[in-house]
Amino acid sequence: DVVLTQSPLSLPVTLGQPASISCRSSQSLVYIDGKTYLTWFHQRPGQSPRRLIYEVSTRDSGVPDRFSGSGSGTDFTLKISRVEAEDLGLYYCMQGSHWPPNFGQGTRLEIK
Amino acid sequence: QVQLVESGGGLVKPGGSQRLSCAASGFNFSDYYMSWIRQAPGKGLEWLAYISGNGHTIYYADSVKGRFTISRDNAKASLFLQMHSLRVEDTALYYCARQYGGYPLNDAFDIWGQGTMVTVSS
Numbered sequence: 162d163v164v165l166t167q168s169p170l171s172l173p174v175t176l177g178q179p180a181s182i183s184c185r186s187s188q189s190l191v192y193i194d195g196k197t198y199l200t201w202f203h204q205r206p207g208q209s210p211r212r213l214i215y216e217v218s219t220r221d222s223g224v225p226d227r228f229s230g231s232g233s234g235t236d237f238t239l240k241i242s243r244v245e246a247e248d249l250g251l252y253y254c255m256q257g258s259h260w261p262p263n264f265g266q267g268t269r270l271e272i273k
Numbered sequence: 274q275v276q277l278v279e280s281g282g283g284l285v286k287p288g289g290s291q292r293l294s295c296a297a298s299g300f301n302f303s304d305y306y307m308s309w310i311r312q313a314p315g316k317g318l319e320w321l322a323y324i325s326g327n328g329h330t331i332y333y334a335d336s337v338k339g340r341f342t343i344s345r346d347n348a349k350a351s352l353f354l355q356m357h358s359l360r361v362e363d364t365a366l367y368y369c370a371r372q373y374g375g376y377p378l379n380d381a382f383d384i385w386g387q388g389t390m391v392t393v394s395s
Contacts, residue, residue, distance in 0.1 A: 209388060264319070
């Protein structure tokens with residue numbers, strides 16, 4: 162199975178400052194159709210996950226443009242240009258290119 | 274609005290059974306594949322199973338294959354997870370989530386329910 166490794170596992174941030182989360186895959190996530198099925202989710206404390214970004218860099222409707230996704234092959238990054246209080250919580254990457262689909266272990270974004 | 278609401282969780286003894294439900298509203302349920310995903314206390318997310326819109330295509334994670342059964346009733350816009358031979362390690366918050374299409378998961382889990390807690394303990 163593909164292993165997704167997120168780093169860091171904990172990310173203390175100052176509000177208004179940028180933040181970056183890495184997701185590395187044990188295998189290339191490029192599917193045979195040439196697309197890459199890497200998705201990012203955010204989970205606030207006590208809430209369900211919310212999808213932010215799919216296919217590496219496509220933001221979901223309603224997701225602020227301070228969130229951006231990038232990467233290719235095995236290395237992917239979620240960036241927040243200026244962290245706001247509502248951004249705190251857990252972030253997960255997920256791959257859908259290989260069977261079975263699976264998630265990274267999560268990165269906790271917290272206030273420094 | 275688009276919504277998923279899970280129910281059916283509770284306390285069950287090891288070896289027991291439980292049936293979870295997920296009621297969908299605000300979208301054409303039969304157009305979408307659906308998945309069950311769980312989150313053990315303090316842990317990450319684990320995909321468990323998905324079912325196609327017409328119910329004909331079903332896949333399971335190895336961890337639940339042979340013990341859990343996913344099904345749906347499109348007339349009632351409902352998704353189900355029948356769980357048998359439950360183990361302590363099945364204790365988790367169980368979510369249903371919507372996906373557009375099956376493998377590869379290119380447009381998956383855009384909508385999640387609030388989850389229903391299953392606790393397996395003697």
